[in-house]
Amino acid sequence: MSQTHHLHVDGGRLIKRYVSWSRGEHRREWAVLHRVHARCPDLVPEPLEADLDAL
Numbered sequence: 001m002s003q004t005h006h007l008h009v010d011g012g013r014l015i016k017r018y019v020s021w022s023r024g025e026h027r028r029e030w031a032v033l034h035r036v037h038a039r040c041p042d043l044v045p046e047p048l049e050a051d052l053d054a055l
Contacts, residue, residue, distance in 0.1 A: 002019075003019055004018060004019055004020070004025065005017060005018045005019060006019070013048065014045065026050075026052060027052055030047065030050050030052060033045075033047045034047055
C-alpha cells in the first residue's frame with residue numbers, strides 16, 4: 001500500500017501534505033472540510049490555511 005499523504009503535528013496544528021496532487025484530492029478535501037466545519041464545527045477541525053498550488 002502506498003502513502004497518499006504525510007501528517008505532521010506542530011503544537012495544536014495538524015499539517016497534511018499530499019504525496020501526489022494530480023488527482024485533486026487536496027482540493028476536494030479542503031472544500032469538504034470547510035463545508036462540514038461551517039455546518040458542524042464540533043465534527044471536524046477548523047481549517048486554518050491551505051496552499052493548494054504548492055508542490
